[in-house]
Amino acid sequence: MTNKEQKKLEKLLFYVLGRRPDEFGLVLDKDGYVRLKDLHKALIEEEGTKGLRLKQLRDFLLIFKPDLFEYRDNEGLIRVKPEFIDPAVLEYALAEEIPTQMYTPVRPRAWIRVSSEGLVAETIVLSPDKELIQRIARRRGALVITVNSRKAQEQGAIFQRYLEKIYLASWLPAISLHGPVVDEEFKKRYQRPKKEKKEKEPSEPEIIVSPVEMPYRKLTKGRKKELSWKKIRKERRRRR
Numbered sequence: 001m002t003n004k005e006q007k008k009l010e011k012l013l014f015y016v017l018g019r020r021p022d023e024f025g026l027v028l029d030k031d032g033y034v035r036l037k038d039l040h041k042a043l044i045e046e047e048g049t050k051g052l053r054l055k056q057l058r059d060f061l062l063i064f065k066p067d068l069f070e071y072r073d074n075e076g077l078i079r080v081k082p083e084f085i086d087p088a089v090l091e092y093a094l095a096e097e098i099p100t101q102m103y104t105p106v107r108p109r110a111w112i113r114v115s116s117e118g119l120v121a122e123t124i125v126l127s128p129d130k131e132l133i134q135r136i137a138r139r140r141g142a143l144v145i146t147v148n149s150r151k152a153q154e155q156g157a158i159f160q161r162y163l164e165k166i167y168l169a170s171w172l173p174a175i176s177l178h179g180p181v182v183d184e185e186f187k188k189r190y191q192r193p194k195k196e197k198k199e200k201e202p203s204e205p206e207i208i209v210s211p212v213e214m215p216y217r218k219l220t221k222g223r224k225k226e227l228s229w230k231k232i233r234k235e236r237r238r239r240r
Contacts, residue, residue: 001060009057010066012049016042018068018080021089022163025136027125028089032079036061036071039078041139092168095161098149099128102167105142106179108190114145115182118174126159126167145179152176 001009016024017034024042028034040057043049061071061078071078079085104126106114126147127133137144153159155173162168180186 001056006060006064006066008048009052009060010068012043012046013039013066014068014080014084017078018085018089020163022165023132025125025127025132025139025166027123027162027166027168028079030090032082032085032090033072033077034079036076036078038139042135045135088163092160092162095159095167098153098159098167100148100150102126102128102147102149103130103133104145104147104172105133105137105140106145106177107140107142108186109192111143111145111179112182112187112191114174115177115179116174119172119177120170122170124169124172126169127165129165132165143179145177147172148176148178 016026016039017028017032021028021034024045026034026038026042036058037054040052040054043052043057058073060066061069062073068080068084069078070081104119104124106119125133125136126149130144133144136142149159149167152169152172155175157169157172157176160168
């Protein structure tokens, strides 16, 4: 990586993580961190970094150690250092006015349950920008689900505003969600097949072999019993 390429990448990373993560479909945690894998998936969608490999990005952070960033390799997390970050990227404001219609990504297998029970998660990412949600959905292998935001709000859903393009929630009722019809064909395509329980073969009865009874033998603690004729011979020798 040339010096020019390094500076270009550092500038892009600073903009993504320190100024406008919402433009790239990223949400930072309360400390400003995001997973390196999620950042990489967002970067390779951009024209100038389409060929960037995850290993190259990781090596760039470990070898060159750019001053603006903190990278925790063991956890795979990266952030802009607190003294350089825009405080707005760490704020989650309660949204009083929301768009009537928004979109959110849901994996097909999860949609089978979510379509009837609603969506519950620690962080549900929504946006009125359908193209942005389509990008996030492609990264996750997910469907784009339409959300009637007003109907969800009437049912008790609470929305937070994250910068300009993203809204966050932790619960969305099923009545507010609209996506593919979950019919038998859909289930057959995406539902995980149930594992058939194998019947246990009857085990053979255990045969207990009783120990063979041995005739009683007096223990001599390693000393051999002296024969009588040897004893008599010794006595005769002593008399001589």
